[in-house]
Amino acid sequence: MNATVASEYSAERHSVPIEHRFNPYSDNGGTVLGIAGEDFAVLAGDTRQVVGYSINTRYEPRVFDVGDNIVMTANGFDADGAALIDRFRNSLKWYKFDHNGKRLSILSAARYIQHLLYGKRFFPYYVSTLIAGLDDEGRGAVYSYDPVGSYEREQCRAGGAAASLIMPFLDNQVNFKNQYVPGSDGKKKKELRYLSLEEVIQLVRDAFTSATERHIYVGDGLEILIVTKEGVRTEYFPLKRD
Amino acid sequence: MSSIGTGYDLSVSTYSPDGRLFQVEYAAKAAENAGLAIGLKCADGIVLAVEKIVQSKLLVKGANRRIMSLDNHVGMVSSGLLADGRHLAKRAREEAQSYRDQYGAPMTMKALIERVAMYEHAYTCYGSVRPFGISTILAGVDKTGPSLYVVEPSGSYYGYRASAVGKGKQLAKTELEKLDLSSITVKQGVMEVARIAHLVHDDNKDGNFELEMTWIGPETKGFHEHVPSQLLQEAEEAAKRALEEAMEED
Amino acid sequence: MNHDPYVWGRPDDAVYGAYNHAIANASSHGNVQEETSFPKMNSQQPIITGTSVNSIKFKDGVIVAADNMGSYGSLLRFNNIERIFKVGKETVVGVSGDISDFQQIQRLLDELEITEEIYDNDGGHNLRAPNVHEYLTRVLYNRRSKMDPLWNAVVVAGFNDDKTPFLRYVDLLGVTYGLSAICTGFGAHLAIPLLRQLVPDDKDYQNVTEEQAREAIINCMKVLFYRDARSSDKFTLVTLKQGQPPKFEKDLRCENQNWRFAKDLVGYGSTQL
Numbered sequence: 001m002n003a004t005v006a007s008e009y010s011a012e013r014h015s016v017p018i019e020h021r022f023n024p025y026s027d028n029g030g031t032v033l034g035i036a037g038e039d040f041a042v043l044a045g046d047t048r049q050v051v052g053y054s055i056n057t058r059y060e061p062r063v064f065d066v067g068d069n070i071v072m073t074a075n076g077f078d079a080d081g082a083a084l085i086d087r088f089r090n091s092l093k094w095y096k097f098d099h100n101g102k103r104l105s106i107l108s109a110a111r112y113i114q115h116l117l118y119g120k121r122f123f124p125y126y127v128s129t130l131i132a133g134l135d136d137e138g139r140g141a142v143y144s145y146d147p148v149g150s151y152e153r154e155q156c157r158a159g160g161a162a163a164s165l166i167m168p169f170l171d172n173q174v175n176f177k178n179q180y181v182p183g184s185d186g187k188k189k190k191e192l193r194y195l196s197l198e199e200v201i202q203l204v205r206d207a208f209t210s211a212t213e214r215h216i217y218v219g220d221g222l223e224i225l226i227v228t229k230e231g232v233r234t235e236y237f238p239l240k241r242d
Numbered sequence: 243m244s245s246i247g248t249g250y251d252l253s254v255s256t257y258s259p260d261g262r263l264f265q266v267e268y269a270a271k272a273a274e275n276a277g278l279a280i281g282l283k284c285a286d287g288i289v290l291a292v293e294k295i296v297q298s299k300l301l302v303k304g305a306n307r308r309i310m311s312l313d314n315h316v317g318m319v320s321s322g323l324l325a326d327g328r329h330l331a332k333r334a335r336e337e338a339q340s341y342r343d344q345y346g347a348p349m350t351m352k353a354l355i356e357r358v359a360m361y362e363h364a365y366t367c368y369g370s371v372r373p374f375g376i377s378t379i380l381a382g383v384d385k386t387g388p389s390l391y392v393v394e395p396s397g398s399y400y401g402y403r404a405s406a407v408g409k410g411k412q413l414a415k416t417e418l419e420k421l422d423l424s425s426i427t428v429k430q431g432v433m434e435v436a437r438i439a440h441l442v443h444d445d446n447k448d449g450n451f452e453l454e455m456t457w458i459g460p461e462t463k464g465f466h467e468h469v470p471s472q473l474l475q476e477a478e479e480a481a482k483r484a485l486e487e488a489m490e491e492d
Numbered sequence: 493m494n495h496d497p498y499v500w501g502r503p504d505d506a507v508y509g510a511y512n513h514a515i516a517n518a519s520s521h522g523n524v525q526e527e528t529s530f531p532k533m534n535s536q537q538p539i540i541t542g543t544s545v546n547s548i549k550f551k552d553g554v555i556v557a558a559d560n561m562g563s564y565g566s567l568l569r570f571n572n573i574e575r576i577f578k579v580g581k582e583t584v585v586g587v588s589g590d591i592s593d594f595q596q597i598q599r600l601l602d603e604l605e606i607t608e609e610i611y612d613n614d615g616g617h618n619l620r621a622p623n624v625h626e627y628l629t630r631v632l633y634n635r636r637s638k639m640d641p642l643w644n645a646v647v648v649a650g651f652n653d654d655k656t657p658f659l660r661y662v663d664l665l666g667v668t669y670g671l672s673a674i675c676t677g678f679g680a681h682l683a684i685p686l687l688r689q690l691v692p693d694d695k696d697y698q699n700v701t702e703e704q705a706r707e708a709i710i711n712c713m714k715v716l717f718y719r720d721a722r723s724s725d726k727f728t729l730v731t732l733k734q735g736q737p738p739k740f741e742k743d744l745r746c747e748n749q750n751w752r753f754a755k756d757l758v759g760y761g762s763t764q765l
Contacts, residue, residue, distance in 0.1 A: 024639060024665065026667060054680055056669045078669075079667045079668070083666070314606065314610055342602070343603070
């Protein structure tokens, strides 16, 4: 069957549309990582933004303090990430207007973000989203999402370009997967314990220096946002720029 | 009033037997008794001024501007119901923007006044609406030079070399007629308008007032801007001196 | 009378009745019902395009340059296009990509300037570069989300509220970033390395003088003219300095061109090894 019928004056009619599709997404690289401690949580991300083989910039913050002792990142397609975080910030502001300045718990923030993501189920935000903060009992909390809003609370999660490089390392170093008590002949699992903030920061730095070595989309700088009951503070460490 | 009780003044869609629309006339009354606004077309631009009666000592000086810009090159001030004035300005801005968008050039004053007047006129044709309770001065400088128009609640408009609307407009107009309007510059215009505003105002009857003034001229490169505070102050001081001198002569 | 040439000479429904499409499974083109059930179609490619915009911060300002060419594919269609324009008092916007979309952006920003700077002209608030950039980001991201993008990469240059230089990028996808030297398109590959010699680190712009920045940008325009086939050697350069209106220099030319390297080129449609 002919897809077109010729007509004079080029008034050509198509019986099936010719499709050239504009690609509304791009991959802006970068990787992020969240770890929950006993009474703190950290959310870290590198500061490089790329497209293809070009580095757009060596410093574009990726992790944000969105208020109410919650930090957030949405890593993948940067424009979607920025839009999502903007929307969450705005919702949080209206939550306060509507509820007499009430603090939004991390649990409610987590559920709300699911709705933001799932609301665009059929044109998704192309991002891996993480939030971190303290739960109602004051324990560190990290929530992670897939692009369409499926979420869970975890002890730690890596997202973005080098997630697959970092996550196994975290399984081993945070959840002690495949670690056994010496001399038990691989029979007794190493007992779980909370890591201290110093240990966690060292872990995050190691994870990122390693990812920088092996992934071209990771590097330039590492920004770690640390949430404790005192509030949010930021630490910055340079990474290799090659 | 002859109209009261006749039943012919309840709707703008009903004429009285002698062919009048009383609602439109009442709207004009609302405009007549509000603070005075003056517009002056000069050789090189335009000047607009409004007398703002100080309603309360708690109001911040210089706040609550009354003269509005409709576009880079057009100013507007109205006397009457303030909210009606702001609504009309919003409509006029939309007209000016859409003209710019469609034709890629600033709207001429002639085209703008036509649309603004048509809009006001529409509010005199239907029983479900009320006419605008404002008299409005629109002044601007376009490719044809400076121009100034006054629109009434009826939707009728006229072009003037100078005009005044609101309380004391008769006296103000008499004073404006004495000026040499074919050669006056905006700088001189500012001085004269300030003088007239102070002359017309009666402190004893109306209480204190603040004078707000804008202009378009060589000094503003064709933009509608507020008169610099220093110049405005000079003009007001000169106006007060002139009044005192005139009092002494009497 | 139906004036569409397509229906001329075809049997009139009013005379012969509607065509029975069921016969031989004929396609039902021209059927209004079917036409409206087409997917919505939007422009999906740039038509007339402008190439790189190049920009760099210096100690107390920003320099932006873009050439004056509009290409229609490989045809030099226009040589008089100004792709850098002023918004408000101290901000300029440089646009590469589709020229008609660029003109749409220009109209939007002209309107923004009137609503923000003219309607409230009491002073106090000013429309500055960060505001213009934020606005443009929303426009471009919303258009991409409608699958009807404005096909451009845009550089916004100006000053922050604290009077430090501002330079930030946004493109057709709504992706944004800021740094001390920004080039779009081909410039991102060829000119950025030259400019980053001046500003290896973001904060280094504070040690760059206007003269250094200007020389580097002019050099970039020349290098791009050598290698970017869609560029011209006639360009506009805008200098923004704190407290002064933007200085536009139009019809500049790439001086001291030296094409001797060309004879040694191999490949790319010239001599093969």
